[in-house]
Structures are given as structure tokens and as C-alpha cells.
Amino acid sequence: MASEDRADLLWGSREKPARPARLALTVDRIAAAAIEVADAEGMASVSMQQVAGRLDVTKMALYRHVASKAELVAVMIESAVGEPPDLRAVPGGWRPRLVRWADLMRETWQRHPWLPAATTGERVTGPREVGWTESAVAVLEGTGLDGGERMDAVFLLSGHIRNTQSVATAGTQPWTAQKQLRTILHEHRDRFPALHEAAQSTNGAPRDNGWEFGLNRILDGLEVLMRARDSGAAR
Amino acid sequence: MASEDRADLLWGSREKPARPARLALTVDRIAAAAIEVADAEGMASVSMQQVAGRLDVTKMALYRHVASKAELVAVMIESAVGEPPDLRAVPGGWRPRLVRWADLMRETWQRHPWLPAATTGERVTGPREVGWTESAVAVLEGTGLDGGERMDAVFLLSGHIRNTQSVATAGTQPWTAQKQLRTILHEHRDRFPALHEAAQSTNGAPRDNGWEFGLNRILDGLEVLMRARDSGAAR
DNA sequence: ATACTTGTGTGTCCGTCGGACACTGGGTGT
DNA sequence: ACACCCAGTGTCCGACGGACACACAAGTAT
Numbered sequence: 001m002a003s004e005d006r007a008d009l010l011w012g013s014r015e016k017p018a019r020p021a022r023l024a025l026t027v028d029r030i031a032a033a034a035i036e037v038a039d040a041e042g043m044a045s046v047s048m049q050q051v052a053g054r055l056d057v058t059k060m061a062l063y064r065h066v067a068s069k070a071e072l073v074a075v076m077i078e079s080a081v082g083e084p085p086d087l088r089a090v091p092g093g094w095r096p097r098l099v100r101w102a103d104l105m106r107e108t109w110q111r112h113p114w115l116p117a118a119t120t121g122e123r124v125t126g127p128r129e130v131g132w133t134e135s136a137v138a139v140l141e142g143t144g145l146d147g148g149e150r151m152d153a154v155f156l157l158s159g160h161i162r163n164t165q166s167v168a169t170a171g172t173q174p175w176t177a178q179k180q181l182r183t184i185l186h187e188h189r190d191r192f193p194a195l196h197e198a199a200q201s202t203n204g205a206p207r208d209n210g211w212e213f214g215l216n217r218i219l220d221g222l223e224v225l226m227r228a229r230d231s232g233a234a235r
Numbered sequence: 236m237a238s239e240d241r242a243d244l245l246w247g248s249r250e251k252p253a254r255p256a257r258l259a260l261t262v263d264r265i266a267a268a269a270i271e272v273a274d275a276e277g278m279a280s281v282s283m284q285q286v287a288g289r290l291d292v293t294k295m296a297l298y299r300h301v302a303s304k305a306e307l308v309a310v311m312i313e314s315a316v317g318e319p320p321d322l323r324a325v326p327g328g329w330r331p332r333l334v335r336w337a338d339l340m341r342e343t344w345q346r347h348p349w350l351p352a353a354t355t356g357e358r359v360t361g362p363r364e365v366g367w368t369e370s371a372v373a374v375l376e377g378t379g380l381d382g383g384e385r386m387d388a389v390f391l392l393s394g395h396i397r398n399t400q401s402v403a404t405a406g407t408q409p410w411t412a413q414k415q416l417r418t419i420l421h422e423h424r425d426r427f428p429a430l431h432e433a434a435q436s437t438n439g440a441p442r443d444n445g446w447e448f449g450l451n452r453i454l455d456g457l458e459v460l461m462r463a464r465d466s467g468a469a470r
Numbered sequence: 471a472t473a474c475t476t477g478t479g480t481g482t483c484c485g486t487c488g489g490a491c492a493c494t495g496g497g498t499g500t
Numbered sequence: 501a502c503a504c505c506c507a508g509t510g511t512c513c514g515a516c517g518g519a520c521a522c523a524c525a526a527g528t529a530t
Contacts, residue, residue: 063490210388
């Protein structure tokens with residue numbers, strides 16, 4: 001079954017030293033080429049033929065190493081996200097650690113603007129991706145949040161990263177910075193008075209798609225919950 | 236230019252009563268058929284031929300009414316999201332109003348599970364979609380947040396809706412509820428101890444993908460900021 | 471009544487996509 | 501010397517979005 005194969009390639013032991021590996025083509029080389037294409041021309045340009053062409057090989061040769069395009073994308077993601085960080089050395093408790101985690105995550109996603117597009121839809125999550133989650137959930141141990149809450153908190157945070165990054169590269173909800181909509185907003189200012197006024201009062205301000213704002217709001221919200229838990233337990 | 240056409244169809248006056256309109260095929264009928272397909276079989280099944288087939292018509296006939304598939308999708312979205320709500324009647328100030336807004340938004344997005352998939356990537360935002368944003372931004376007037384912050388807040392909230400909804404229908408980061416990953420997590424519990432422990436402590440709990448959790452955290456976070464603004468201004 | 475125009479739907483074609491399948495040619499183990 | 505194995509090739513398929521020329525009806529001008 002395809003999904004089993006995919007999971008096997010992602011999760012199985014990648015140690016097959018039995019074969020001497022006289023391979024010109026390897027999964028890693030393929031993934032690297034695909035990432036090059038995606039970085040340079042976006043996820044839409046990642047086709048089997050494009051990737052194969054970059055390796056001077058037929059597209060069908062790729063299928064000797066990956067079972068499907070979905071698996072290729074999965075391998076791309078695993079390769080791109082890199083090893084999850086160890087945050088234990090970051091001082092100051094959960095909040096600075098989560099900030100560090102979010103910054104690292106954001107850096108990675110900025111290096112590979114196709115990650116939002118590649119990680120939407122049904123797919124098998126790879127170990128490194130889970131590792132990133134693990135490292136954030138671990139930060140929240142001992143904060144008074146229960147297991148589900150810890151996972152929800154990390155989901156909330158990583159979702160925020162995905163959203164801001166999607167907008168930055170593609171324009172999911174490009175209310176700002178995209179002049180086409182800005183013009184439309186101005187033309188229809190009677191229809192959208194609150195938006196128009198809000199947009200007016202931020203003209204020229206350096207936009208980061210609400211990255212810092214959302215991050216601080218989420219962390220503040222978590223802190224509120226933790227304090228409530230503390231006082232509740234102490235009571 | 237294609238994007239101009241798209242914007243025209245979305246934003247232009249749809250009143251062309253000059254022609255008597257003896258049309259069997261209309262943009263609205265096409266959009267309705269496309270939404271039927273998407274609701275039933277997902278966004279991946281929305282192709283020009285599928286939609287045309289449902290209307291007993293050739294796919295090329297559709298191109299008389301929409302300029303491209305991208306425009307068809309844009310019209311689908313506008314039709315699916317519906318008219319934005321008027322929240323002025325909701326009592327209790329900004330917070331209950333935002334909750335109401337989020338609930339309405341979530342209902343809509345649940346009725347059309349393909350919306351997350353359709354609204355990713357570069358595209359022109361339609362007036363109704365902007366209307367939803369308008370109505371949320373309006374709720375935040377007079378809360379002490381400046382224009383950019385109001386927009387960031389709404390972006391944060393709508394991003395959360397999108398994320399939870401994506402996961403519910405497609406499995407963007409399905410750490411939970413997807414038994415395949417659950418099994419993997421159990422097999423690799425030594426590698427992901429924090430995640431494993433967090434998952435253990437929520438076994439059987441009714442999952443909503445962190446919807447309520449994230450919503451409350453975001454609103455708490457906004458409240459913290461507003462209080463800080465208030466006391467700062469009073470000081 | 472007839473010819474012209476306008477606009478709606480059709481038929482055919484193209485390039486690209488993911489992928490199935492049969493093949494080939496250069497190693498390696500016996 | 502031999503057969504086997506397997507990475508890479510070549511060809512083919514159906515589905516996709518879309519260009520383009522055409523058919524054909526209805527309305528208008530003459």
C-alpha cells in the first residue's frame with residue numbers, strides 16, 4: 001500500500017549498508033534537487049520532470065527511489081525542516097524557550113517559502129516534523145497545562161507561524177501590503193469603514209503580517225491560563 | 236489581463252440588465268455546481284470537466300462565464316462564505332462579539348470543508364470575504380488597539396479558524412485522532428517522550444483540534460493587551 | 471422577409487501533469 | 501561463462517487547464 005510505503009520510507013530505519021551503493025541517484029540527491037526547484041520557483045514548479053531534469057535523468061528514474069510524488073514531497077519536507085532544536089539550554093523558563101522555538105521555526109519556514117503549500121492536505125507527518133513538536137511540547141512540561149492543552153498550545157503556535165508565512169509568500173489574506181487590494185479598499189471605503197480606517201492608521205508601518213503581534217498575544221494568553229491554574233491549585 | 240478580469244467579476248457591478256438574459260448557464264449556477272462538487276468530493280475533484288458535466292454542458296462552455304479556473308474558485312469562495320454578519324446586536328462588548336464572529340465563521344467553514352484548500356495561495360480576495368474581516372475589525376474599535384493591531388488581531392483569529400478547520404478535514408498536523416500517527420508515536424515513545432506523555436493524558440478526550448483552547452488563549456491575550464493600554468493611558 | 475451582428479455553447483487540439491509497464495545494459499555472485 | 505539483478509530508459513495512458521475555430525440561435529436593421 002502506498003501510504004505504508006511512504007510511512008516506511010519516512011519512519012523506517014534508513015540503514016541499508018548491505019548494498020555497496022554505486023548509485024548516482026539517491027533519495028537525498030532527489031530531495032535536494034526538488035528543494036532547489038521549490039526554493040527557486042515555488043511548489044507549483046516541482047514536477048517529476050522538473051526535478052528529474054535538474055538531475056539529468058528521466059522522470060521515471062525517480063520512481064526507483066520514491067514511490068510517488070506525495071512521498072517525494074514528504075521527503076522534501078523532512079529534509080527542509082531539519083533537526084529539531086534542543087531548547088533546554090535557553091534560560092528563563094517556558095516563555096523565552098517558546099520564543100526561541102518559534103524564531104527557529106520561522107527562520108526555517110522563511111528559508112523554504114513553499115513549506116506552507118507543501119504541508120497542507122492529507123499526508124504522513126515525518127519524524128523530524130514530530131520532533132519539532134516534541135521539542136515545543138517538552139518546553140511546556142511543568143507549567144500546569146495538561147497534556148491536551150500542551151499539544152493544543154503548540155498547535156496554536158505552529159499554526160500562527162504557518163499563517164504568517166503563507167501570507168508573506170503567497171498572500172492568503174493580503175489585506176495589507178498588496179496594493180491591488182489596498183486600492184480596492186480605498187475605492188470601497190464606504191463599504192468597509194472600519195478596515196479603511198484601520199489601514200489608514202498604519203500607513204507606512206513596517207509590516208510583518210502580524211507575526212510579533214500574534215506571537216505575543218498567544219504567549220500572553222498561555223500565561224493567563226497558567227496563572228489561573230497556579231492560583232487554583234494553591235487555593 | 237486575467238487578474239483584472241477576475242477582480243472585475245468579483246468587484247465590479249454585477250448589474251447588466253441591458254441584455255434580457257436568456258441564459259441557461261450563469262456564473263451563479265456554475266458556482267453552485269462547483270460548490271456541490273467540492274462539498275461532496277473535495278477541492279481536488281473540482282475540475283472544469285467535472286463541473287461542466289454536472290451542468291450537462293461542455294467544459295469550454297464554462298469559459299464563456301469565467302475567465303479561468305482561478306476565477307471559478309474565487310467565485311465559489313465568495314458564494315460559500317455568504318454575507319458577513321452584523322454583530323452590533325450582540326451584547327457584552329468586544330469579546331462575546333468576537334466569539335460570535337468566530338462561531339459563525341467556523342460554521343461556514345465547516346459547511347464547506349474545502350475552503351481552507353481553496354483559500355491558500357495567491358489570489359484576489361472578494362468583497363464578502365473582506366466584509367467578514369470588516370465586521371471583525373469593527374468589533375475591535377474603541378478597545379485601545381491601534382489600526383494595525385486590530386487587523387493583526389483579526390488575522391490571528393481567522394488564521395486559527397483556518398488551521399483548526401484544515402486539520403479537521405485534511406490532517407495538516409494530525410498529532411491526535413489519526414491512529415496511524417498515534418501508533419507511530421507509541422512505537423517511538425522513547426524518541427518523543429513529552430509528546431507521548433501528553434497524548435497519554437488525553438486519551439479518549441473529545442478533540443476539537445484545539446479550537447476552543449486556541450480561541451480562548453487568543454482572546455485572553457488580546458484582553459491582556461487592552462488592559463495594558465488602558466492602565467498605560469490612565470497613568 | 472432577408473441579411474448582418476452578437477453572444478452562447480461545441481469540437482478539436484495542445485502541452486503538462488502523475489504514473490504504469492516493458493525494456494535494456496552494465497555490474498555481481500556463482 | 502553464465503544468469504541474475506536492478507538502476508535508469510522509452511513509450512503510453514488518462515486527466516488536467518486552456519486556446520481557438522466553428523455552429524447556431526436570437527435580435528436588429530434594412
